[in-house]
Amino acid sequence: MQSHWDRVYDGKDITKLGWYQKKPQPSIKLIGSLNLDKKSRIFIAGAGATTLVDHLLQEGYNSITACDISKKALDHLKARVGEDNVNYIVDDLTCMNHSVNDIDLWYDRAVLHFLTEEEKRMAYWEHMDNAVKNGGHVIIAAFSTEGARKCSGLDVHRYNKDMLVEFMGEKYELLKAFDHIYTMPSGDKRPYVYTLFRKR
Ligand SMILES: C[S@@+](CC[C@H](N)C(=O)[O-])C[C@H]1O[C@@H](n2cnc3c(N)ncnc32)[C@H](O)[C@@H]1O
Numbered sequence: 001m002q003s004h005w006d007r008v009y010d011g012k013d014i015t016k017l018g019w020y021q022k023k024p025q026p027s028i029k030l031i032g033s034l035n036l037d038k039k040s041r042i043f044i045a046g047a048g049a050t051t052l053v054d055h056l057l058q059e060g061y062n063s064i065t066a067c068d069i070s071k072k073a074l075d076h077l078k079a080r081v082g083e084d085n086v087n088y089i090v091d092d093l094t095c096m097n098h099s100v101n102d103i104d105l106w107y108d109r110a111v112l113h114f115l116t117e118e119e120k121r122m123a124y125w126e127h128m129d130n131a132v133k134n135g136g137h138v139i140i141a142a143f144s145t146e147g148a149r150k151c152s153g154l155d156v157h158r159y160n161k162d163m164l165v166e167f168m169g170e171k172y173e174l175l176k177a178f179d180h181i182y183t184m185p186s187g188d189k190r191p192y193v194y195t196l197f198r199k200r
Pocket of ligand 1: 048111
């Protein structure tokens with residue numbers, strides 16, 4: 001899997017990738033609604049080269065962790081935003097070697113939906129739950145059940161709000177959910193479901 005994603009990012013113009021956002025508006029809106037302290041520990045799961053990091057740094061957040069299975073992906077991000085206030089970890093969210101804890105916000109856009117096996121989804125959930133502190137928040141944005149069956153040539157497990165509520169379980173309270181149609185650089189549309197949870 002790592003080699004797939006390294007190939008996807010290696011030497012690529014990231015603005016052409018099928019999930020590139022010039023400004024990640026729905027995420028900005030959700031994170032803004034939380035009024036987080038700038039010192040909040042924000043963990044970006046499967047960060048890739050997301051422009052959300054640029055936005056968070058501009059807003060003054062200073063404890064960001066960008067995690068991705070692909071070093072090539074994080075190299076793009078590092079070259080663009082540098083290393084001040086961002087910690088980079090190359091790791092697989094389904095079997096993490098790094099220990100991550102006391103996270104105020106776990107953020108995942110277009111990553112969980114690649115976990116097509118129940119076992120991997122459960123492993124992801126365990127890592128997430130160990131990382132997020134009580135009262136912390138989780139944002140998950142995934143391909144919706146109305147959306148495409150593949151992303152980056154890989155099968156995806158699609159979600160609606162209720163499926164994400166079930167995935168997160170009783171420890172997590174749903175605060176917000178909405179559908180969003182993302183337009184790819186190619187002009188194709190990709191329906192997503194966005195959810196925001198709070199750990200009880
Ligand atoms: C579709 S991209 C989305 C990137 C970013 N979240 C965004 O919104 O621009 C999926 C990202 O998840 C990463 N990824 C896929 N499976 C992963 C895993 N098991 N652990 C960590 N990262 C993973 C890929 O390398 C890729 O950067």
